[in-house]
Amino acid sequence: MSRLEEVLKSGKFAVTAECGPPKGADPEAILKKAELLKDKVDAINVTDNQTAIVRMSSMAACALLKQNGFDPVLQMVVRDRNRIALQSDVLGAAALGIENILCLSGDHQSFGNQPQAVGVFDLDSIQFVQVVREMRDNEVILGGDALSKPPKVFIGAAANPFGDPLGFRVVRLAKKVAAGADFIQTQCIYNLERFKKWMEMARERNLTEKVYILGGVTPLKSAKMAKYMKYKVAGMDIPDAVLARLEGVPSKKQAEEGIKMCVETIQGLKEIPGVSGVHIMAIEWEAKVAEIVERAGLGPRPTKGK
Amino acid sequence: MITATQKPIDEIKEAISPYKRVLVLGCASCVAECAAGGEKETGMLASTLRMAAKMEGKEVTIREKTLDRQCVKDFVVQLDDIIDEYDAVLSLGCGAGVQAVAEIFPELPIIPALNTEFLGETRDQGFWVESCVGCGDCMLYYFGGICPLARCSKQLLNGPCGGSKDGRCEVDPEVPCAWQLIIERLERFNALDRLEKIFPPKDWSKKQGQGPRKIIREDQQR
Numbered sequence: 046m047s048r049l050e051e052v053l054k055s056g057k058f059a060v061t062a063e064c065g066p067p068k069g070a071d072p073e074a075i076l077k078k079a080e081l082l083k084d085k086v087d088a089i090n091v092t093d094n095q096t097a098i099v100r101m102s103s104m105a106a107c108a109l110l111k112q113n114g115f116d117p118v119l120q121m122v123v124r125d126r127n128r129i130a131l132q133s134d135v136l137g138a139a140a141l142g143i144e145n146i147l148c149l150s151g152d153h154q155s156f157g158n159q160p161q162a163v164g165v166f167d168l169d170s171i172q173f174v175q176v177v178r179e180m181r182d183n184e185v186i187l188g189g190d191a192l193s194k195p196p197k198v199f200i201g202a203a204a205n206p207f208g209d210p211l212g213f214r215v216v217r218l219a220k221k222v223a224a225g226a227d228f229i230q231t232q233c234i235y236n237l238e239r240f241k242k243w244m245e246m247a248r249e250r251n252l253t254e255k256v257y258i259l260g261g262v263t264p265l266k267s268a269k270m271a272k273y274m275k276y277k278v279a280g281m282d283i284p285d286a287v288l289a290r291l292e293g294v295p296s297k298k299q300a301e302e303g304i305k306m307c308v309e310t311i312q313g314l315k316e317i318p319g320v321s322g323v324h325i326m327a328i329e330w331e332a333k334v335a336e337i338v339e340r341a342g343l344g345p346r347p348t349k350g351k
Numbered sequence: 352m353i354t355a356t357q358k359p360i361d362e363i364k365e366a367i368s369p370y371k372r373v374l375v376l377g378c379a380s381c382v383a384e385c386a387a388g389g390e391k392e393t394g395m396l397a398s399t400l401r402m403a404a405k406m407e408g409k410e411v412t413i414r415e416k417t418l419d420r421q422c423v424k425d426f427v428v429q430l431d432d433i434i435d436e437y438d439a440v441l442s443l444g445c446g447a448g449v450q451a452v453a454e455i456f457p458e459l460p461i462i463p464a465l466n467t468e469f470l471g472e473t474r475d476q477g478f479w480v481e482s483c484v485g486c487g488d489c490m491l492y493y494f495g496g497i498c499p500l501a502r503c504s505k506q507l508l509n510g511p512c513g514g515s516k517d518g519r520c521e522v523d524p525e526v527p528c529a530w531q532l533i534i535e536r537l538e539r540f541n542a543l544d545r546l547e548k549i550f551p552p553k554d555w556s557k558k559q560g561q562g563p564r565k566i567i568r569e570d571q572q573r
Binding site: 124128150156164167168170172175176187203204205209213216217219220223224279 | 504505506507508509510511512513514515516517518521522528531534543546547549550551552553555
């Protein structure tokens with residue numbers, strides 16, 4: 046059982062953090078980032094060519110983390126691989142000792158540095174969750190062929206409570222749960238009110254009893270970053286008040302204000318029934334995760350087997 | 352309909368440059384509807400090419416003709432009597448038309464003048480939009496008559512993705528989110544529950560199984 050699964054099953058508030066692999070073949074780059082997170086988080090989530098920009102493969106980076114004593118969460122997007130490659134990589138990941146897989150659609154190829162690439166999307170993220178669940182629990186691949194050894198992985202999926210239409214967002218969450226998601230990682234939360242509304246809808250459908258929900262947070266470094274995310278990043282909901290608060294402090298103090306706001310959001314999340322943990326996506330700011338965890342009162346992390 | 356757009360004129364000129372006698376061949380079907388290869392466009396392209404040849408002092412014969420359908424053998428054989436007068440055909444048919452003409456006249460170079468684009472609709476004057484991928488297993492009933500394979504940027508059968516905002520697609524704010532449209536339409540029919548089930552992975556063998564697809568109808572054969 047992965048450390049993440051163990052923490053969640055024990056009823057403790059889980060903490061995970063995100064790590065982007067380097068744009069190169071340097072293994073030290075990912076290990077250096079992970080070192081900053083050591084004993085501060087339960088699991089490290091490794092992105093899969095995020096924003097459709099070519100990077101070291103998530104699987105290789107996760108294997109490096111595993112060899113160095115971390116609990117990696119392997120992100121897998123359906124953008125680049127068909128069902129043959131996806132299933133094969135799930136088996137490969139399990140063979141390498143990777144115990145968590147997060148199944149995603151992936152950022153559209155037109156956003157990245159290979160806009161001429163074909164977008165595969167042979168499976169969608171919900172179908173992919175279902176395929177991995179079948180592989181793990183029923184020991185078969187698509188079409189029914191049996192596996193010699195099933196991949197024992199903890200299955201994750203993403204949810205965006207801020208996408209439209211709101212009413213249907215919970216239907217989609219329900220579909221991911223029905224497909225077999227064990228945990229859900231949400232889009233970055235800046236609009237806590239809307240998130241609460243979404244959680245309430247999730248509780249009404251008893252979804253919080255069936256799945257662990259990790260609220261996503263990203264500390265804002267500056268008002269400039271907030272503006273960029275508000276207006277340029279797909280699926281992001283940054284209320285005017287959040288932007289105004291950052292703009293209200295001198296630019297040299299905006300980073301500190303961003304951390305403070307992130308800590309407040311985490312504290313808010315801890316109070317919401319059905320939220321099982323937090324996922325910190327400190328984009329190229331991994332050095333700050335330890336401080337955020339500390340200030341949010343989430344340290345020290347439970348050690349393995351306890 | 353099959354939609355197409357004309358290739359850049361320099362690419363066309365380059366492709367026909369080795370030939371002295373060129374038949375510019377239009378098609379009065381789909382490509383006429385999308386104003387790319389009908390009688391009018393064929394005439395215009397032929398005169399542009401004649402004019403260009405004259406300016407460059409080249410001695411070439413360029414004539415035009417438009418068939419009712421380039422992709423149907425019965426129409427293509429109408430060229431039997433005149434084809435010997437030419438050493439190349441510049442086709443303004445879609446990719447299927449070009450290949451049908453090539454199949455019937457194997458000795459002759461058939462050069463495409465169009466880029467074939469997609470299966471789509473004429474939404475407005477001068478505006479065509481893709482609406483079908485020809486998957487071989489129509490699912491429009493489930494999705495309120497809106498195809499997510501053709502109209503969702505990620506071809507999601509269990510959408511929408513997290514990038515749908517105010518009814519727009521994350522890929523381009525000009526593009527309506529297909530899933531928003533599907534949900535609104537099914538709501539209107541009180542049939543939103545159709546989307547509660549998980550649609551299984553698509554059977555793509557019906558689209559790209561074993562080589563080019565064929566339809567064989569014995570009742571239609573003579």
